[in-house]
Amino acid sequence: MPTLETNRAIDAVWRIESARLIAGLTRMVHDVGLAEELAQDALVAALEQWPESGVPENPGAWLMAIAKRRAIDMFRRRETLDRKVTEIGRDLETQELPTAEPDFDAIHSNIADDLLRLVFISCHPVLSTEARAALTLRLLGGLTTEEIARAFLTPEPTIAQRIVRAKKTLAQKKIPFEVPGAAELGERLASVLEVVYLIFNEGYSATGGEDWMRPALCEDAMRLGRILAELVPKEPEAHGLIALMEIQASRARARTAPDGTPVLLLDQDRARWDQLLIRRGLAALERAAALGEPMGPYVLQAEIAACHARARTPEETDWPRIAALYARLVQLVPSPVVELNRAVALSMAFGPAAGLEIVDELTGIPSMKNYHLLPSVRGDLLAKLGRRDEARAEFERAASLTRNSRERALLLKRAAE
C-alpha cells in the first residue's frame, strides 16, 4: 500500500481510536500526560510498521498493545532506577512517574466510563477555559497542535505550551481520573458543556474565506456534543447542548448573502435551512424533555432556536413561547442581553410597547452603555410606535457605537427614514 494512502488511513484510525486509547491508558497509569505520550508512541510505531504490514484488522487493539508494552518497559526501568537510587542513597530528580502501580491487568473497564473520565478531567475547572478547550480538542477530538492553533488563530508554540502546562497542572494538583460524584456533577458537567459550546462558537463566528479549520470547529464541537450525549444520556443539558448546536448549524447555508454580508435570522431563506440537522436537534430536545427535569440553560436556548426552526415562515414564529422561554432563561442566567432578547420577543408577540417597557429598564445598566444593539432595538420599537424623533436619536447613537461599517450604514439609513 503506497505510503501516502497509508498515512491518511492512519490519520483516520487515529481520529477514531485515539480518545479511547488515551482514556484507557490514563486509567492504567493514572496520568493523562503520560497516557498521551504512550499513545503517541503507539502512533509512531503504527507509522513505522503499517506501511509495510497494512492497517491491522483491529487497529485499536494493536495500538493499545504497543502502548501497554511501552508502559511496562517504562515502569520496569523506573523500578530498576528506584533500586539504584536506594543503593546509592541519594535523592534524584526522577521523571514524574506516578507512584501507584499501573493497573494493566485490571478487569477490562468500560470504555464509556474511561472516556467520560477523560472528558471530565480535560474540562476540569482548575484549568483556564482556553486550556480546557485545547486539551479537549487534543485528547478527545484527536486534533494536532497545529490544527488547534490554526483553528483558534493562535501561534502553534502558544497552544503547545498551553497543553503542556495544562497536563502539568492536572498532575501537580493530583486531579483524580474519575467521574464526579452526584453533588458535584451538575457543576462539573456545566464546565464540560461550556468548553464544547465555546469550541462551537469559535467555529460559528468564523468568516467564510478564512482557514477552513475554523468553521470545521463546529463539526468538531457537534461530534464531541454527540459523544457526550451518549456518555451521559440521563443529563438533559447534554441533549440541550447538541440540540442547540445542531439547530444553529442548520442555518449555516442561509446565514450569508452571496456578497458575504450576514443575513439576520428573520430575513433568511428558510428553504436553505438543513432539515436533517433540524430534525436531529428536535429529536435531541425530545430526549431532554423525556427526562422530566426543569429546563436548564442549554435546553432553554435550544427550545428558543427550535421555535424558529419549526416556523416555516417568520410570520408563523411562536413569539409568545419564545418570550416565555427567555423569561425562564433570565432567571437562570440574569444577563441584560438575555433580557434584551426577551424584550424583542415580547414586542413581536404583544406589540412594541410591551418590549419598550423592558428596554427602558435596561438603558441604565453600566455594562450596556456601549452595546450598540440596545439603542438599535430601542430605536426600532420607538419607530414602530411612531415616535420618530426619539427613534432617530437612538439609531444615530447605535450607529456611533458600532464599529461595523455595514451595520453603521444600515442604522444611519433607518435614522434618516
Added chain:
Amino acid sequence: MRFMVMIKSDERTEGGVMPTEEELTAMGRYNEELVKAGVLLAGEGLHPSSKGARITFTDGKPTVIDGPFAEAKELIAGFWLIDVKSKEEAIEWMKRIPCTDGVETNVEIRQVFEAEDFGDAYTPELREQEAHLRLATKQD
C-alpha cells in the same frame, strides 16, 4: 464532511429474506458504535425493489416503471449518512461493517455536496461584541 454510504442489494435482500437474529444484533451493535462516536447522522434500511418504482424522463415526459428490477448488485438495500473528517475516515468506519460469512457485501461511499464555508461574514467587530455576551441566543 458528510458521506452517504450505500449498502448494495443482493439476492437475499431483493428476495425479501429477513436478516437473522445474529445479523440484526451485529448490525445493531455496529450502528450503536457509530452513534456513540458521534458520526452517525442518519441510516435506514430499504424495502426490496419489488415495492419501488422508477421514473425515466424523456424530453421532460416521465415514464413510470414498477419494480422489481433486475441486477441486484446495482440496487441499494440501505444507507448511512455519516459526518467525518475525511474520506479515509469514512472508509475506516465502513471497513467495520459486520458481514455474514460466505456472503459478499458491497458498499459504496459517496461524498455529499456542502456549502463551501460554514461561517458567515462576521467581521472582527461583530465577533468581538458577541464574544462577551456568549449566552445570548444567536439571532442569526
